[in-house]
């Protein structure tokens with residue numbers, strides 16, 4: 001048996017063959033099937049690094065710009081970008097390989113925030129991450145900016161929810177806002193059709 005150092009455990013790579021049970025009705029890989037694997041990869045990477053089981057606190061928006069076909073080999077490259085006391089941002093890069101023509105496509109990347117927990121589900125501290133390399137420092141800086149963006153996003157969403165809550169909205173304010181938005185939409189439509 002060998003011990004390992006957590007600094008060597010900040011990345012993880014996993015390759016999965018896309019099988020027919022993952023397909024949607026058009027024969028491509030179902031987005032939900034892919035998300036499940038990405039979440040498992042993020043879980044494995046954060047658990048490996050922290051030495052604890054982890055739980056998913058959030059996942060940033062995911063865009064599927066390239067479809068993945070059944071029969072392709074998909075590689076998930078996961079890396080711990082930054083750590084807090086108990087939280088870790090895990091970046092997952094998804095690469096799809098066509099076995100026959102040997103093309104490799106970067107289909108998407110996404111970012112998870114995972115929290116290390118004890119056996120009662122309470123957040124526990126994780127090892128400090130060292131930022132020795134240029135890549136590591138770039139990941140760290142980008143992750144810090146993403147964290148600020150997440151906090152801003154969360155704050156603005158909460159404000160929207162509070163102001164435009166269907167059960168408590170001020171009807172007069174709503175009417176005015178509704179008309180403003182509809183009017184600008186109609187004007188935009190008119191401009192497009194008169195082009």
Ligand SMILES: CC(C)(COP(=O)(O)OP(=O)(O)OC[C@H]1O[C@@H](n2cnc3c(N)ncnc32)[C@H](O)[C@@H]1OP(=O)(O)O)[C@@H](O)C(=O)NCCC(=O)NCCS
Nearest residue numbers: 055056057083084085086087088113115117121122123154
């Ligand atoms: C994740 C969880 C353990 C955090 O519990 P908590 O009581 O908020 O714990 P803490 O206050 O100690 O926060 C833990 C970490 O999460 C971060 N965090 C908590 N809520 C956050 C939020 N809304 N936004 C950003 N970070 C947040 C804290 O900043 C802290 O990070 P740090 O230790 O690196 O500084 C708890 O929310 C949980 O169990 N959630 C359910 C997770 C789950 O079931 N996921 C699967 C989806 S079904």
